[in-house]
Each structure stands twice: as structure tokens, then as C-alpha cells.
Amino acid sequence: MAKIDINGDGKADFSINIGQVVMLVSLVVSIAGSYYNLNAKIEEVATLARKTSHNQQEYCFPNTRAVEDEIEQLKIDQREFQTELRFILNN
Secondary structure, eight states, X not given: OEEEOXXXXXXXXXXXXXXXXXXXXXXHHHHHHHHHHHHXXXXXXXXXXXXXXXXXXXXXXXXXXXXXXXXXHHHHHHHHHHHHHHHHHHO
């Protein structure tokens, strides 16, 4: 056990043993590992978000617009059919 005297009064201000040193080093290593692991996960999520955004722009949005256009055309066709049907039934 090492006794450390900071102010020089001859009395130990604090003491530290090998177990505490090992615990402190393992704590620092654990925190550093967690930091790098978290950074890697953040980068992975950011990459996935960029890919998802690209896929939305490339595939989803154009297909959605095409389906919306088809629906609008079907609504127009339905109105025309209803008008023709009314005309036929009224004559």
C-alpha cells in the first residue's frame, strides 16, 4: 500500500493499493471501450439512415407518385363511367 503525502506534513493524505490501481485502470479501459463501441454504432446507424434515405428517393417516392397518378386516373375514369351510365339509364 502506497501512502502519499501531498502537503509535506508527514501524514499520509491518502493511500492507494494495487487492487485500487487495477480497478481504476479497468474502469478507464471500460469507459474507453464503451466510447468507441458507441461511436461505431452511431456511424453504423448514420450509414443505414443515408442508405434508407437514398432508397426512399430512388424507389419509394417515384413509385408512390405513380400509384397516386393511377388512382387519380381511375377516379376520372369512374366519373366518366358514372356519367355514361346515367346517360344510358335516363334514355
